[in-house]
Amino acid sequence: MSLLKQFEIPEGFQGEKKIEHFDVYKQAKGFLNASSLKELLKSPAHFHYYMNNPKAETDSMKFGTAVHTALLEPDEFEKDYTCLKTSSLPNPDKDMRNAENKKFKADFLEQHSGKIIFTEAEWNKLNLMTSNARKLPLVKELLKKDTFEPEASYYFELPEYGWKGKIRVDYRSTVFPLFMDVKTSKDTSINGFRKEWGNWDYALQIAYYYTYLSKYEKIDPDKIYILAVGNTAPYLSALFHITAQELQYGLDLMDVALNRLKICEDLGYYPGVEVSLFDGTTGKIEDGGVIALDTYFKKDFVV
Numbered sequence: 001m002s003l004l005k006q007f008e009i010p011e012g013f014q015g016e017k018k019i020e021h022f023d024v025y026k027q028a029k030g031f032l033n034a035s036s037l038k039e040l041l042k043s044p045a046h047f048h049y050y051m052n053n054p055k056a057e058t059d060s061m062k063f064g065t066a067v068h069t070a071l072l073e074p075d076e077f078e079k080d081y082t083c084l085k086t087s088s089l090p091n092p093d094k095d096m097r098n099a100e101n102k103k104f105k106a107d108f109l110e111q112h113s114g115k116i117i118f119t120e121a122e123w124n125k126l127n128l129m130t131s132n133a134r135k136l137p138l139v140k141e142l143l144k145k146d147t148f149e150p151e152a153s154y155y156f157e158l159p160e161y162g163w164k165g166k167i168r169v170d171y172r173s174t175v176f177p178l179f180m181d182v183k184t185s186k187d188t189s190i191n192g193f194r195k196e197w198g199n200w201d202y203a204l205q206i207a208y209y210y211t212y213l214s215k216y217e218k219i220d221p222d223k224i225y226i227l228a229v230g231n232t233a234p235y236l237s238a239l240f241h242i243t244a245q246e247l248q249y250g251l252d253l254m255d256v257a258l259n260r261l262k263i264c265e266d267l268g269y270y271p272g273v274e275v276s277l278f279d280g281t282t283g284k285i286e287d288g289g290v291i292a293l294d295t296y297f298k299k300d301f302v303v
Contacts, residue, residue: 002265003048003051003265003270004163004261004265006029006030007030007031007032007163007164007165008162008163008164009157009159009162009163009164013157013164015154015155015156015157015215015216016154016155017152017153017154017155017216018152018153018154018155019149019151019152019153020153022065022151022168024153025153025166025168028153028155028166030164031155031164031165031166032158032163032164032165032166033165033166033167034167034204034205034208034209035050036050036051037204037208037254037257037258037261038200038201038204038205038257040257040260040261041201041204041253041256041257043270043271043272044260044261044264044269044270044271044272045270045271045272046272047261047270048270060184062116063122063126063184063231064184064231066081066116066118066126067126067129067130067182067184067229067231068151068170068182069081070126070127070130071130071133071134071143071182071227071229072143072148072150072151072170072171072182073150073151079115080115080116081115081116081117081118082112082115082116082117082118083117083118083119083120083122083123084105084108084117084118084119084120085120085123086120087120088104089101089104089105090104125231125235128235129184129229129230129231129235129237130229132229132230132235132236132237133227133229133237135237136227136237136238136239138239139227139237139239142171142173142180146174147173147174147175148171148172148173148174148175149171149172149173149174150170150171151168151169151170152168152169152172153166153167153168153169154166154167154168154169154212154213154216156212156215156216158258161258161261161262165208165212167208167209167212167213169181169209169213170182171227172213172217172219176220176223177217177218177219177220177223178219178220178223178224178225179209179210179213179217179219179223179224179225180224180225180226180227181202181205181206181209181225181226181227182226182227182229183196183202183226183227183228183229184228184229184230184231185228185229185230185231186230186231186232187230187232188228188229188230188236188237188238189238190238193228193238193240196228197226201253202226202250203246203247203249203250203253204250204253204254204257205250206224206226206242206246206247206250207247207249207250207251207253207254208250208254210224210247210250211251211254221244221247222244224241224242224247225239225240225241225242226239226240226242227239227240228240
């Protein structure tokens with residue numbers, strides 16, 4: 001069976017925009033997303049493995065989702081998250097082996113059943129991260145109530161390939177023709193985030209979002225931003241503007257990934273990192289698969 005058969009556009013399929021919980025979006029199968037295309041940039045073999053072995057959500061990813069929710073959907077955050085604070089215990093100077101503390105915790109967990117419960121340290125870290133992000137002047141302006149749409153899902157066709165795709169847009173302004181992606185980051189300095197931008201192929205993701213979001217919403221290509229929220233002390237945030245040069249670079253990467261996928265599907269072959277020397281016409285690998293490092297893209301970052 002073709003690996004990409006699940007992505008084929010069925011008769012009667014119509015793209016649509018949905019306001020839905022992130023868990024619902026994640027469960028929507030049969031759509032190409034930015035993460036799968038990023039795997040293609042590593043190699044088709046990475047993509048093949050990724051499609052057959054979905055990545056489990058890590059604690060770090062769950063914390064990142066909480067940061068998104070706290071920043072963009074504070075009302076939903078209150079519904080989904082809470083914290084068991086040491087100061088609220090009957091005997092705060094004692095641990096959970098204490099009988100009264102143990103009973104308090106059991107009652108607390110029952111009262112907040114279904115919620116994600118953070119430790120006090122995690123709660124304080126999250127609050128510091130999000131409060132620092134809101135201190136950025138433009139971010140403060142963009143996050144004013146009733147001026148944006150958070151966490152919208154878009155499902156669409158890639159007609160030139162005959163596949164279906166999906167994106168999840170963190171933030172779209174309802175006042176200006178702009179969108180913003182939110183990322184947690186270990187280093188939000190210019191040099192630090194430059195590395196993350198390249199290592200995580202964010203340019204491709206932004207280009208994929210822009211291309212298909214623009215089919216539904218009016219978006220100015222000069223008004224695309226990434227909010228990097230620091231998750232290590234001192235938990236500083238930075239807002240980066242995506243330049244025309246960097247957007248074009250991302251569009252080029254997207255074309256590389258999609259064309260690579262089409263070639264591999266036609267040939268029924270998903271090679272490994274030797275793909276830099278993979279002849280898409282013949283399916284042959286030159287020079288025994290020895291990799292010439294200078295054949296790889298140089299990943300420049302423009303603030």
